[in-house]
Amino acid sequence: MPSSTFNFERVIPALPWRRLTLATVLLTALATVAWEIRVRSWGYGPTLNDTDDLWAQQRDAVKPDSIVIIGDSRALYDSDLNTLERGLGQRPIQLAIVGSCAYPILANLVADEKFHGTIICSVLPAIWLAPAGPPIANSEEALKRWRKRTPAQRASHKLGMLLEERVAFLKQEDLTLQKLLLKLPIPNRADSQVPPRLPPYFQTVDPDRRTWMTAQCAEPGPLQTRVETGWIPLFTPPPPPNYMPREAFLKGVGQAIEQRFKDTATAVHKFRARGGKIVFIRFPMSGELRNLEDIATPRAGPWNRIIRESGAPGIYFADYLELASFTCPEWSHLSAPDSVEFTKRLVPHLKVALAQ
């Protein structure tokens, strides 16, 4: 017996849908291929997107005695995993995140009572001490993804990797519709408080999140200039907001920075107390960016204090001639060949530091 009478039927427009579908698929395929050819002519090649899912996949791989790299993009670009594996006897897991303060990641690893391995932690003081904003959000978003990934998201990530390894235009940092719209040369209002734009990234990433700067960016040219000029506004602290008293704002920031120093020391003590090892690293920088960082966060300031209060060993690139002799082509990261050489020279220092 029918449950009840159903008297609703959707209208279907009277058009030759089979032919329309075929024509659309054909045109879309042609447009997609044309776009792929175009972006390859601009120097893009197939590579993975460094997404939170890829990060979460690496976080899943952390075992109790793993060697883990955390920190900002310098740890990501400048650490060669193969060289570290040969030098330290174990392949490290790359958990550094572009533009991030790694404190939330450090806290997460320390809170994981089973983990008693080794942490190689890049400290870029201006980012490490950021009280809030994108540096913290970047780390917290990755952690949130790792904690709450659904089976569907895991499957989409695997399928996405299959495509990204073959298709050049799948670049979430540069070639999405949203990012392409950002490139429109439309001037902003004179009084607008618009955050600085992230530099264009030219990189290749593998499933282990080993990240290489592309040769195009390592050589002088328009791309390198665009990346360089992006750093100064990004590393310049924003002015205090005009909707709260300046003193109150600065006091709040000061308290947050003090808290970060304390939290860092507490986390390190707790981790080392259960047998874990940690070493802080200051990776190289060059040019005007180095001048800016040396003035804003001199070595005698935040770096020395983190090392002193945490009691952990630290490797500051400028202290060692063999580490200080590298030049970052775009001021912030090493070229792909230099990152291998730098890591080779870093390994002996790491061994010494981790033996402490």
Place this chain on the structure above:
Amino acid sequence: MLFNSLTFVVFFAVVQIAYWTLREWNARKNLLLIASYIFYGAWNPPFALLLFATTTMDYWLGARIAAAPAATRRVWLVASVTVNLSMLGFFKYGNFLLENFQWLLARVGVDYQPPHLDIFLPIGISFYTFHSLSYTLDVYRGATQPTRSLRDFLLAVSFFPQLVAGPIVRAADFLPQCDAPPAPRPGRFGWGLFLMTLGLFEKVTLADTLLAGSADRIFGYAGPLASLDAWTGVLAFAGQIFFDFSGYSTCAIGAALCLGFELKDNFRFPYGAVGMSDFWRRWHISLSTFLRDYLYFPLGGNRTGPVRGAINLVIVMFLGGLWHGAAWTFVVWGLLHGLCLAVEHALRNLYKNIEWTMTLGGQLLLSALTYLTVCFAWVFFRAADFPTAARLIRAMVGVLPGGNAILTTREIIQVACVTAGLLFAHWNLRDISIEAAVARLPRQAVIALWTVMLCAIILTQGSGNAFIYFQF
């Protein structure tokens, strides 16, 4: 599983092939049921058990209601309503109720610290609870016969295209379609694919790419805003929520059509509405008709006099607001709509047949007023708290001199262009259907439109967000 994900593309292709390969109707329905539970379990497998339990209970209660003598039928219905709403209340409103209880106790001097319940909200619970509840309500009202097939009822509630974000498909509309395999209809699959493309385009390109960023920045900003920025953020959200939710509904209708099932429209160009009553005949139609049939009419509707009718409207919209989320901002949104509807009804009774309201200019003016009222109410819907809403409204009405300009010129242009296109389309299509609009287009234009939408979806590269209505 999101419609805008690679997993769904593969899932849908596999289901389509398997579904149309099977010849036996029961086997097809079994396949759809399994696929629907996989679709739902792909978020959080244990919640599929909750869905199964809720549905099975309503199936059993539906049979009890139908079999019971008149004196006890109501008891079984009350049992169904109580269990369904308790489930919804626990998962969705547990912490909200505790916080408000704590606040009330504090007013009388009792310092009560309730434990924060670490409750995961099962995705789409508000939708599938209503899917399921509509069955027992309709069996009680005699609007539908109880089904003998548990499998068909499980499929009616869990049918994956409409499971997590609507439309709220009533069992009475779906179950008859389970009786026999769909008759062949030329163009059904192609039109279904076109609707899926349109829905995804609305979601990933228009909502996520062109509007969401501006809305998020404005509603997340802690300082005073320039009037232009505040308006841009609110208009961006008005467009975002329409494209997001309408996009999901359109995808759902298209996906169902590809499988031979017919779902009713959930949106009919709502920003072309003239008046708030007209708006609710066009916005989230499956919810507004659900509330009308199962709440407003049983309360007496407008048959009990103008004052009681107005109170009924406000009650219904208050609960409609609460349905959207466990926060007082949603309640205020619902109350605002309820009050506007009540005022509109009163004005209609007082000023019948006024000539200028029927002219094109009058209709345009009233439509613009409706849109602005809806946008004003969206501020409370989207704002995280009342201070944020108050800050935005002060900026919108221009009482905050020296507010900050935080949007780029590009973002303002984007929002202006999309909003203008949206309003133009809704006004011009308000009296026809999407089917009629597409049928009027030359074939080349359909191909061009479809291709542009597909290319735009590919260009966004799946970086979109989850659908807003999932959280409800």
